[in-house]
Amino acid sequence: MEEKLSKLEEEIKNLNPDEQKQKLNEFMQTLNPEELNQIKQSQCVFCLIAQNKAQAKKVYEDDKFLGILDIRPANPGHVILFPKNHINFLSNLNEKDISDIFNIANKIGINLVEKLKAEGVNILVSSGLAAGQKLDHIAIHIIPRFKDDKISFEWQPKEINEEDLERIKNLIKVEEVKEEVKKIKKEKIDVENRIP
Ligand SMILES: [Zn+2]
Numbered sequence: 597m598e599e600k601l602s603k604l605e606e607e608i609k610n611l612n613p614d615e616q617k618q619k620l621n622e623f624m625q626t627l628n629p630e631e632l633n634q635i636k637q638s639q640c641v642f643c644l645i646a647q648n649k650a651q652a653k654k655v656y657e658d659d660k661f662l663g664i665l666d667i668r669p670a671n672p673g674h675v676i677l678f679p680k681n682h683i684n685f686l687s688n689l690n691e692k693d694i695s696d697i698f699n700i701a702n703k704i705g706i707n708l709v710e711k712l713k714a715e716g717v718n719i720l721v722s723s724g725l726a727a728g729q730k731l732d733h734i735a736i737h738i739i740p741r742f743k744d745d746k747i748s749f750e751w752q753p754k755e756i757n758e759e760d761l762e763r764i765k766n767l768i769k770v771e772e773v774k775e776e777v778k779k780i781k782k783e784k785i786d787v788e789n790r791i792p
Pocket residue numbers: 636637640641642643644681682683732733
């Protein structure tokens with residue numbers, strides 16, 4: 597990959613910006629998904645921090661996740677928690693990782709309350725551009741809150757009728773997770789009822 601890149605650099609260095617852009621586009625077309633991901637990672641600030649190529653104040657680290665202090669915090673103590681792998685959307689994390697990352701976020705939140713004397717915590721995920729996701733690497737924001745801190749997540753409520761509420765409810769209803777929960781409960785009961 598590095599060889600390919602230095603060859604490209606050599607090829608385009610004497611071209612004008614328009615020609616450079618075109619060459620670059622042509623080059624991107626020749627890459628396979630693995631190589632494209634490598635390029636994305638080399639430009640992603642979260643990936644650079646995860647690979648220790650950029651500095652950050654780490655408040656949590658394990659083999660899969662990293663929590664760092666936001667250097668432009670909503671409030672002091674604002675933590676950004678993300679997977680070390682370059683994963684773009686929350687829905688692309690596997691179920692175990694989703695459960696782990698929220699567990700870690702919750703523990704960080706508890707520390708914000710206990711150690712920083714936060715009076716409340718927002719745990720915020722923006723998945724997708726329309727939701728305000730700024731980078732191509734999913735992250736959870738854990739924000740300590742204080743009374744009258746002037747941070748606002750408020751919105752203007754929209755009008756909606758009963759018919760639309762019912763239609764949307766049926767459309768987005770999630771069955772599988774419920775089944776899973778039922779299964780877990782049942783297993784528990786079975787174990788409890790087992791005669792030794
Ligand atoms: Zn990344």
